[in-house]
Amino acid sequence: MRTHKIAAIPADGIGPEVIEAGIAVLEALAERMGDLKLEFRTFDWGTDYYRKHGIMMPADGLEQLKPFDAIYFGAVGAPDVPDHITLWGLRLNICQNFDQYANVRPTKILPGITSPLRNVGVGDLDWVIVRENSEGEYAGNGGRTHRGQPEEVGTEVSIFTRTGVTRIMRYAFRIAQSRPRKFLTVVTKSNAQRFGMVMWDEIAEEVSHEFPDVTWDKMLVDAMTVRMTLNPKSLDTVVATNLHADILSDLAGALAGSIGVAPTANINPEGHFPSMFEPIHGSAFDITGKGIANPVATFWTACQMLEHLGENAASERLMRAVEQVCAAGVMTPDVGGKATTQEVTDAVIGAIRGAND
Ligand code: GGG
Numbered sequence: 001m002r003t004h005k006i007a008a009i010p011a012d013g014i015g016p017e018v019i020e021a022g023i024a025v026l027e028a029l030a031e032r033m034g035d036l037k038l039e040f041r042t043f044d045w046g047t048d049y050y051r052k053h054g055i056m057m058p059a060d061g062l063e064q065l066k067p068f069d070a071i072y073f074g075a076v077g078a079p080d081v082p083d084h085i086t087l088w089g090l091r092l093n094i095c096q097n098f099d100q101y102a103n104v105r106p107t108k109i110l111p112g113i114t115s116p117l118r119n120v121g122v123g124d125l126d127w128v129i130v131r132e133n134s135e136g137e138y139a140g141n142g143g144r145t146h147r148g149q150p151e152e153v154g155t156e157v158s159i160f161t162r163t164g165v166t167r168i169m170r171y172a173f174r175i176a177q178s179r180p181r182k183f184l185t186v187v188t189k190s191n192a193q194r195f196g197m198v199m200w201d202e203i204a205e206e207v208s209h210e211f212p213d214v215t216w217d218k219m220l221v222d223a224m225t226v227r228m229t230l231n232p233k234s235l236d237t238v239v240a241t242n243l244h245a246d247i248l249s250d251l252a253g254a255l256a257g258s259i260g261v262a263p264t265a266n267i268n269p270e271g272h273f274p275s276m277f278e279p280i281h282g283s284a285f286d287i288t289g290k291g292i293a294n295p296v297a298t299f300w301t302a303c304q305m306l307e308h309l310g311e312n313a314a315s316e317r318l319m320r321a322v323e324q325v326c327a328a329g330v331m332t333p334d335v336g337g338k339a340t341t342q343e344v345t346d347a348v349i350g351a352i353r354g355a356n357d
Pocket of ligand 1: 074075076087091246280282283
């Protein structure tokens with residue numbers, strides 16, 4: 001029996017709804033596999049915790065997480081607390097302190113889901129966006145002075161380091177190399193931002209020599225939105241800065257039918273810290289408590305988590321079950337269905353139990 005210890009942090013909004021669904025599906029999967037045990041421990045951190053304690057997670061929270069093999073995260077953000085407090089207090093606190101510098105965001109159109117793009121169907125849009133996840137625009141370098149006065153100044157300085165850019169570039173080239181098309185697009189804004197972004201281009205060129213079998217090209221981020229929309233089949237693996245990739249991956253999710261299906265993995269490739277897996281979507285308080293949150297992104301990121309844990313067969317079985325359920329039309333309203341979170345979850349569990357492979 002292989003055992004993996006997983007820390008669940010459902011956090012805010014629809015986070016608890018989709019993580020509950022994810023744990024139910026993972027427990028059914030482990031039972032079906034027979035030789036796999038997943039031990040969950042749920043942490044009550046997030047905005048409710050903040051309202052009680054003035055912090056999003058306890059001071060020793062990172063120490064508490066360290067012994068786990070992976071973190072399964074829901075969503076962060078609430079209407080009554082500023083977003084920068086909730087985001088930096090929980091999600092970014094974990095990502096940055098656990099050096100989860102590679103954020104991997106796959107996109108594909110699942111069977112049964114319709115893309116808003118014309119003439120694009122299942123198999124046509126198959127991307128992996130690699131987001132630099134430790135520095136850049138999210139370096140946290142800035143400040144405010146003269147608050148409220150006419151001369152008030154606010155700075156938000158992006159930090160790009162040679163170490164940070166080189167390691168994410170290598171990571172992205174490696175992913176591109178592992179995929180059939182062996183093709184990487186490097187996104188920057190190096191026409192207007194002539195220091196850090198030009199360094200990105202130079203480092204991409206340098207790292208590319210380590211991967212002679214990978215073809216690559218460069219795009220400016222504004223032009224990239226056009227290419228994703230009008231020529232989506234021309235793309236495969238993409239690497240971009242923390243902010244650019246955050247924006248592009250929301251677009252990617254929408255082009256694949258809904259951000260409700262888009263997963264993300266925050267990876268510490270060296271394995272010094274647990275990696276963290278979550279749906280891309282946030283807390284979505286407009287639909288919180290209605291029972292209609294799409295759990296598919298949370299299931300798909302569970303597949304990423306299982307793969308990361310070396311459980312490839314379980315990962316593939318879960319992805320097959322999700323695709324089968326989508327193809328059968330059991331889907332939440334964001335992707336045109338009428339099913340509830342619970343109905344989609346039950347259908348995926350049914351598909352896992354019913355699989356005769
Ligand atoms: N599950 C992802 C999540 O909760 N995201 C909240 C958010 O606001 N993220 C912004 C960011 O990661 O840049």
